[in-house]
Amino acid sequence: MSNYLDLSIQEINNLLKKKEITPVDLVEECFRRIESNEDLNAFITLNKEQALEEAKALADVEVDNLLFGLPIAVKDNIVTKDLRTTCASKMLENFVPIYDATVVEKIKAKHMIIVGKANMDEFAMGSTSQTSYFGSPRNPWNKNCIAGGSSGGSAAIVAARLTPFALGSDTGGSIRQPASYCGLVGMKPTYGRVSRYGLVAFASSLDQIGPMTRNVYENALLLNAISGHDDKDLTSSYNQVEDYTRLIGKEIKGMKIAVPNYFMSDIVDSEIQDKVREVIECLKQNGATVDYIDIDYVENAVTLYQIIAMGEASSNLARFDGVRFGYSAPDAQNVEELYLKTRETGFGDEVKRRIMVGSYLLSGENAVTYYNKALSIRDDMRKSFRKAFQTYDLIIGPTTTTVAYSLGQDLDDPMKSFMDDVLVIPVNMAGLPGMNIPIGMNQDHMPIGLHIIGNQFEEAKMYQLASFLEKELNLDLDRKERS
Amino acid sequence: MEKLSKEEVLHVARLARISISDENTLEKYQYQLKELLDNIDKIKEVKGYDEELMFSPVDHQASLQEDVPGEMLSFQEVKKNTPHMKGNFVEVPVMINE
Numbered sequence: 059m060s061n062y063l064d065l066s067i068q069e070i071n072n073l074l075k076k077k078e079i080t081p082v083d084l085v086e087e088c089f090r091r092i093e094s095n096e097d098l099n100a101f102i103t104l105n106k107e108q109a110l111e112e113a114k115a116l117a118d119v120e121v122d123n124l125l126f127g128l129p130i131a132v133k134d135n136i137v138t139k140d141l142r143t144t145c146a147s148k149m150l151e152n153f154v155p156i157y158d159a160t161v162v163e164k165i166k167a168k169h170m171i172i173v174g175k176a177n178m179d180e181f182a183m184g185s186t187s188q189t190s191y192f193g194s195p196r197n198p199w200n201k202n203c204i205a206g207g208s209s210g211g212s213a214a215i216v217a218a219r220l221t222p223f224a225l226g227s228d229t230g231g232s233i234r235q236p237a238s239y240c241g242l243v244g245m246k247p248t249y250g251r252v253s254r255y256g257l258v259a260f261a262s263s264l265d266q267i268g269p270m271t272r273n274v275y276e277n278a279l280l281l282n283a284i285s286g287h288d289d290k291d292l293t294s295s296y297n298q299v300e301d302y303t304r305l306i307g308k309e310i311k312g313m314k315i316a317v318p319n320y321f322m323s324d325i326v327d328s329e330i331q332d333k334v335r336e337v338i339e340c341l342k343q344n345g346a347t348v349d350y351i352d353i354d355y356v357e358n359a360v361t362l363y364q365i366i367a368m369g370e371a372s373s374n375l376a377r378f379d380g381v382r383f384g385y386s387a388p389d390a391q392n393v394e395e396l397y398l399k400t401r402e403t404g405f406g407d408e409v410k411r412r413i414m415v416g417s418y419l420l421s422g423e424n425a426v427t428y429y430n431k432a433l434s435i436r437d438d439m440r441k442s443f444r445k446a447f448q449t450y451d452l453i454i455g456p457t458t459t460t461v462a463y464s465l466g467q468d469l470d471d472p473m474k475s476f477m478d479d480v481l482v483i484p485v486n487m488a489g490l491p492g493m494n495i496p497i498g499m500n501q502d503h504m505p506i507g508l509h510i511i512g513n514q515f516e517e518a519k520m521y522q523l524a525s526f527l528e529k530e531l532n533l534d535l536d537r538k539e540r541s
Numbered sequence: 542m543e544k545l546s547k548e549e550v551l552h553v554a555r556l557a558r559i560s561i562s563d564e565n566t567l568e569k570y571q572y573q574l575k576e577l578l579d580n581i582d583k584i585k586e587v588k589g590y591d592e593e594l595m596f597s598p599v600d601h602q603a604s605l606q607e608d609v610p611g612e613m614l615s616f617q618e619v620k621k622n623t624p625h626m627k628g629n630f631v632e633v634p635v636m637i638n639e
Binding site for chain 2: 288291296379383390391416418419498
């Protein structure tokens with residue numbers, strides 16, 4: 059049985075160029091892996107027939123880039139033309155988009171092949187992917203544990219090496235936290251770096267699409283492919299795209315790194331703190347300086363997030379009315395009843411809770427008391443980050459306070475899904491880039507992640523540090539089970 | 542454990558255009574929404590640097606498209622995901638009962 063997908067992408071690319079293998083070989087191997095790992099429940103929809111057709115059509119196309127012919131999974135809140143996109147919700151169970159998201163156009167332009175749509179929390183609301191209408195994905199390191207969320211399916215897919223690449227989205231940690239729980243590299247780029255056109259909106263001022271991969275280099279390469287200005291996204295940045303691989307492998311001597319005290323406080327498991335301290339020692343030994351600092355308002359980030367994300371969500375999800383697309387409740391006697399019943403039945407509990415609270419927060423005087431106050435503190439937090447970046451190149455800390463925990467734990471606790479993301483939410487608040495890289499295992503052999511935060515548009519510097527640690531730590535992160 | 546009254550939950554649900562027809566769900570929300578709103582209330586105690594508001598993390602000017610007609614979607618595409626069609630029209634229940 060061939061295992062080409064275990065090779066580095068440079069090796070795969072050489073084999074493709076020499077025509078020793080074809081994209082069909084890669085896609086067939088990918089589906090063999092997917093089919094022998096169905097228990098992970100990592101996909102909502104597979105795209106086998108179309109993927110094989112696309113792979114066949116590449117036979118006579120010149121291999122012109124490193125991503126050529128490689129399989130990729132796309133989170134199911136990113137629209138794909140003629141391929142069902144559900145947002146893991148009953149509301150969109152039968153929704154088939156009529157256009158491609160900009161990121162999808164971009165990966166197709168590189169001749170990557172979409173093999174399926176990845177499971178996730180319903181409308182990306184959650185931290186465990188257990189709010190999915192299609193059941194929870196499982197963590198390949200321990201199938202009784204959560205894969206994290208909301209991009210839990212994308213994380214499980216890459217961790218189990220079903221595909222080398224996945225796209226996720228991150229509103230309050232939804233790429234970085236599951237990447238940490240599953241032991242992979244996940245990047246939430248600077249807000250505005252990657253077009254949000256075609257990403258089903260949750261909280262528009264926080265949402266960002268990003269790459270999830272098995273290693274740092276491949277992550278930077280996928281970011282190269284999906285970045286850039288897009289006229290179709292009002293918030294898309296004009297900032298020029300650089301080659302995000304350009305600093306990979308460069309030494310880190312002289313780099314100035316900060317660790318916020320709050321990120322190493324007693325909210326974090328001691329085993330995780332210890333692992334991060336080992337990394338800090340390693341960085342110091344290699345010529346970096348590491349200081350502990352305070353970032354103002356990070357301890358208020360969850361509250362800020364709840365107000366801003368739920369407020370924006372309540373407005374964004376008002377479009378689901380049972381009229382134009384999506385689920386529509388039968389037998390409604392009037393249009394008001396149609397809205398009420400469609401939304402009661404079409405949305406799951408977590409989504410309904412968030413829409414209800416969001417609607418309340420934006421109603422009447424509450425908009426000033428809560429929403430405007432949150433926007434003001436959000437601005438202050440950004441200022442505090444900016445001040446830190448006047449002195450430091452990067453900020454680091456743990457990505458999560460615990461490792462992945464058991465499926466089913468604390469399902470009825472409405473605060474749990476927010477507290478899981480306490481360390482990653484500040485990054486979305488300030489619009490900064492943040493990434494997770496694996497730095498080791500706990501005593502139960504579950505992955506521990508390091509969170510690297512950069513200044514706006516300084517993703518290349520983050521990859522520099524990440525690649526240094528990846529090489530230095532040299533972890534065996536392959537969770538494949540081969541048939 | 543503190544909870545919201547049933548009327549308060551139903552008011553919030555009404556704002557969100559979500560009906561709650563199940564008594565157990567209503568009771569669950571009485572506790573869960575209370576817990577969320579209590580945490581959110583903490584924002585009142587936070588003292589900021591200034592009154593400046595951050596509406597968006599981007600500093601650049603909004604990217605606007607040229608106002609020129611582009612390609613149109615076909616009618617077939619537009620109605621593809623519409624749950625109820627009657628001929629060429631989207632069908633909805635009665636809106637005015639007069």
